[in-house]
Amino acid sequence: MDQLTHAPVPPISEADLRLLRIFRAVAEAGGLTAAERPLGMERSTISRHLQALETRLGARLCFRGPAGFELTAFGASALQAAIAACDALETVRHELNLARNILTGELRIGIADNCLSNPRCRLVGALARFREIAPDVTLNLSIGLPDELVEGISERRLHLAVSGQPAGNPRLDYRSLFTEEFRLYIAADVQPPPGLAELNGGGFALVTRTNDRRTQTLARHLDLKRIAVAFGLEAVATMVAGGGFVGFLPTHYAEMLTPMYRLREVGGAEAFRYTTQFSLIWAVDRPLSPSGRLFVRLLADLPEGA
The missing domain is CATH 3.40.190.10 (Periplasmic binding protein-like II)
Structure with a gap:
């Protein structure tokens, strides 16, 4: 269970601050094993420190075991407090x-x-x-x-x-x-060169990025049936350069790639340019x-x- 006791948290001591630093490292690493190297401690030692901190604070901080590592609600609050305490000392x-x-x-x-x-x-x-x-x-x-x-x-x-x-x-x-200007690009060796209106009929897939409303809006506007998902600009560029995909790239980035992979802006897509x-x-x-x-x-x- 999350709560081990309903007693107030005792005054924080210097020893508690050390335990809070260890807990922060474990939480930010995502588990005890992942924290071994940054802390320079073995997993068993880290586990003992976490148990000592939980006893001291009177509440479970995290679930740890074969099912993985997960902070409790109290643990999430304790993590923010640990970061604030470390910040104060660093200041x-x-x-x-x-x-x-x-x-x-x-x-x-x-x-x-x-x-x-x-x-x-x-x-x-x-x-x-x-x-x-x-x-x-x-x-x-x-x-x-x-x-x-x-x-x-x-x-x-x-x-x-x-x-x-x-x-x-x-x-x-x-x-x-x-600022960065983004334009809609396609592989330059695609023949015949399709314009914006021909993308759907040519079977092209629009490359989208996570939470990118512009590509989602464009897909609806063009009624494109095929969608691909990319994480990061290099992933977008890789798909576009390979042919059969169309996607937004910063102009400076597309120009940088041109000596290796010929890219060109989709004809008639000027209205979809945007600046970030x-x-x-x-x-x-x-x-x-x-x-x-x-x-x-x-x-x-x-x-x-x-």
Whole structure:
């Protein structure tokens, strides 16, 4: 059962904070076995620590066993509390080091698929400058879909994210970075070259992406019967280049692929072009550390293409 006792949670001690860090690592890794390497502990030791924390807090944190790992409702709340506690301690450490002109700790940044290929993206230059100024900060970089990046920010697994997710979430701060223009592409060697109206009769499949309303709207507009699903721009491009598929790609990305795979915009599809605004995002209720503030400033100060 979830609840082991109805007694209030006792005052948090230094030993409890260590157990909370271990619990956070297990939860973020998705299980005890997956957490062995990052924690440098054996599964049996991790299990004992989790049991000690559950006894201390008076409630079950997670289900673990042959059926897999799953947080309880209390465990999900405890995870957010553990992250907040770790953040608070890191903030104290950051501020004390900042008083000595030293930046330390970890900065976790999530990046949307294929940002590197956009010549207007300033990430590479910002990262290079960041490493010069703050060599003691551990950078943690990951790639994710827009919804995954927002979730990572909301769940405090990421400090910053670069995403094309539309602005408007009141829980997030947005700093505009660059735009991408998307067009509808097809393999250039398809003969005869089909226009927008001929796609359905030619048996082409429209490549959709997760939660992509534009492709769903286009499929309804053209009455396309065949649909394919892709995860990430490279998957879309691979299908399109192989022939028989049509899909949206950023113009700069399609141009980059042209020397290897000839792609062309579908004739008559100009009305379906669209532009996505990419932004640097972070949580409103989670103040950025000095290293996070530095990265935001560096990214804002660099010219496009740097």
